[in-house]
Amino acid sequence: MGLPLHEIACLVDGRLCGATDLEITGAATIATARSGEITLADSTKLAPQLLRSQAAAVIVPEGFEPAGIPFITVSDVHEAFAKVVRHFRPQMQHRHIGVSHAANISLSARIAPDVEVDPGANIGDHVEIGAGCVIHSGVCILDGCRIGEGVTIFPNAVLYENTLVGNRVIIHAGAVIGAYGFGYSLAGDRHKLGAQLGYVEIEDDVEVGACTAIDRGTYGPTLIGQGTKIDNHVQIAHNCRIGKHNLICAHVGIAGSATTGDYVVIAGQVGIRDHTHIGERAALGAQCGVMNDIAAGQRVLGSPAIEEKEEYRILAAMFKLPDMRKKLIDLERKLAALTGSEVQHSKDAA
Amino acid sequence: MGLPLHEIACLVDGRLCGATDLEITGAATIATARSGEITLADSTKLAPQLLRSQAAAVIVPEGFEPAGIPFITVSDVHEAFAKVVRHFRPQMQHRHIGVSHAANISLSARIAPDVEVDPGANIGDHVEIGAGCVIHSGVCILDGCRIGEGVTIFPNAVLYENTLVGNRVIIHAGAVIGAYGFGYSLAGDRHKLGAQLGYVEIEDDVEVGACTAIDRGTYGPTLIGQGTKIDNHVQIAHNCRIGKHNLICAHVGIAGSATTGDYVVIAGQVGIRDHTHIGERAALGAQCGVMNDIAAGQRVLGSPAIEEKEEYRILAAMFKLPDMRKKLIDLERKLAALTGSEVQHSKDAA
């Protein structure tokens, strides 16, 4: 399985500098590479880590010439390294089996000829599935869903009735699309569930993370715009309309009827209040709590979320707060001494 | 599929004002309605949005007479609009199939005659399921569970052994009821798992959201009180006793042995410390972190959570903090000038 370094340089179409006949036994990241293995460093910032690494060689971009280790220069470090990883750890090809006899498929479902449906998948009445889709084991697609072409749905994901899914969408394991919206009104002393007549619509090229939940709209769609990527454990509530090409990180919660423009970036554990609008290309910092509309391009932080720069100024002052408190007491005393008056309530105040 | 406006007014038993013969082609919310479609506006606050909407007509409550658009006045806007939505987008009736031969059901399970069990559902030994229940595909109900009447369990939800479920409960897809409590003690240098002899008890009319986890008690029940509604991704730890008619929003985490009174409202992403008690009708604001008991009726915010009013006062002051810091330095200098002394450590202090 070993490969001389010059053959790796050849494989990735790179320029080799250093021991050409060195036998390379594997490929691993800097933090995990053992002696004999090749690694990658996509930035000169990694030079110190590289020095501490046991790696035998490294793949680097143009302009990075690390000392003390043979290196291969390429134009796209990640593409090149992926090739090397695939050489040493060939990806097992998933055996395509067509539509399994051990899947439970309604007679009224319409499934394109080349679709793969794995054992234990469940497909309801009048479901439509386009060409090239892969439906893994344990997936449940309820009545009336329509799925485009080239879609992959990983095991045990659930699509409630009438969900619409575009082309080339990826839905990860355990995701739940189209459950009831959490919309209640008090009827006497009981919480009464609102109408659940809507559905979820997912446009082309969206990725939905593992265990992520997107609730159906009240009367119409909850919409996920084209190209938007959603991480694991995200909650998108009823009637939300998410723009195109958003990035939504893990544990984000977006409450009912909130909307976002295109290219919005939402970091981990952010909460967004219901009915707010996030303008295009806005960036919401990790754990922030959005209580009001956010303008296009704005960067916010904190809970409640405010302009990033303002939050930094407040944080800087906050770290000085215990000192400010002391200074204030001190000033009060000095001023009192000056005017000959008593300092009152100073124990209460600070 | 089109319908003249006067027939819609008739359908919803409303009073029409405006173009009676106008052909309506669909029903959609204000934000998504296209020309030719009817929409709803349940409050006069929506008048500006209505003006910008392309909707051809609107359903409104008594006393709201919007300008420039035909409207139908009704007593319950949402009930009326739901009827119209159902007219234009008839709900597919789920084909009832009884107990599927493709479900895996223990011979010792006792299932009432009219229950629906979909293909791929798994039901363990000595499980009891009451009349009118619907058990979707991929649901796993482990040994000894007892389920009341009229319960719906959506696909791929899991009930660990001995879970008790009342009547008319709804459990959404991917929910996990009765997993082990996260109770560890150090035994030497290893974490040793505590007893897992308890179970989960869910009373009547509870709703459990998608991907929500409720852990079993150590020796007895983790209890969810009657009528309580739980959103998606919620964590309720071992031994918790949740009161009746609570509303618990998405991503809330309630640590072990915490308890709540009746009618508590917990907003999104709130965390509650173990062994704390939340009094009845308390309201916990989004993202707050509850470290101590909360009195009945109290409204809290922030992390650590404090009285809402006090938190607002602190936040108001905090937004002024950078200015306060400047003022403090300024005062210090003026006072120093007055007394002729040096300002010391001012760089450190502020």
Add this chain to the structure above:
Amino acid sequence: MGLPLHEIACLVDGRLCGATDLEITGAATIATARSGEITLADSTKLAPQLLRSQAAAVIVPEGFEPAGIPFITVSDVHEAFAKVVRHFRPQMQHRHIGVSHAANISLSARIAPDVEVDPGANIGDHVEIGAGCVIHSGVCILDGCRIGEGVTIFPNAVLYENTLVGNRVIIHAGAVIGAYGFGYSLAGDRHKLGAQLGYVEIEDDVEVGACTAIDRGTYGPTLIGQGTKIDNHVQIAHNCRIGKHNLICAHVGIAGSATTGDYVVIAGQVGIRDHTHIGERAALGAQCGVMNDIAAGQRVLGSPAIEEKEEYRILAAMFKLPDMRKKLIDLERKLAALTGSEVQHSKDAA
């Protein structure tokens, strides 16, 4: 089913003080015990709760002699009480069925002879499963996974391809191991998914909570160290390396390539930035947001997370902030009066 108190004392090998012939009808925790039932109190702190309890008797540790209630003294309260609970509520023994014919198992999978695979479980090509494992219904184990001995995987958990699992690991229902990492780069105006050539490696004696997601590494492993216990709804992103014997509570989110030392404790809803390192035996307080490396043994709180003691000092000052603001205005006025000058912008500043 009743049992005289002296027989319970005998069952738990304890010393009885009080009414020996009292008939005990059940066992329950202090908060839920009804008359006739025995309870436990593992600390003298519970004396007040015990006084309010309806319990008929109590199991206590050496040195705790509660008043007004018969008690049994034992060396390990929890072990003793577990025995009593098991007497009154015998645990149903799960009927072992071997490898179910209703499971979907690839012909190339290698499964040790005494493994249990429940109906509806799905096992892919070239999967290896060691002796004594229990694979519940609805579990999906994709191609190339290797599972050690004595592992339990609860219903509907999903292992993506090539996941490595050590011995005695417990994986709870709905957990998702090995989904794609959330690593994107902009290619023109589209988000392009990075390489997904890695996998997840879980060492011996790890517990993974319900609905928890651990993403695969980019080129190599995402690693969970031996003996680490992970609660429900946790997100561990691509390339993370979690140390040994960590405790990671519910809703924690750990971003890409972060690492932790051994015996780290992470409380609920904590967020950890990508590429940060948490030193061994560090403790991260609930809801904190870690933006930088944390030293070994450090205790941090807050968002952004800082030293626990410093955070307490800041919080103490913050609660005084509204008063500080008033004092500051007051001082300003007094000083102005003293110098005869005008107070400027005081409305803006405070």
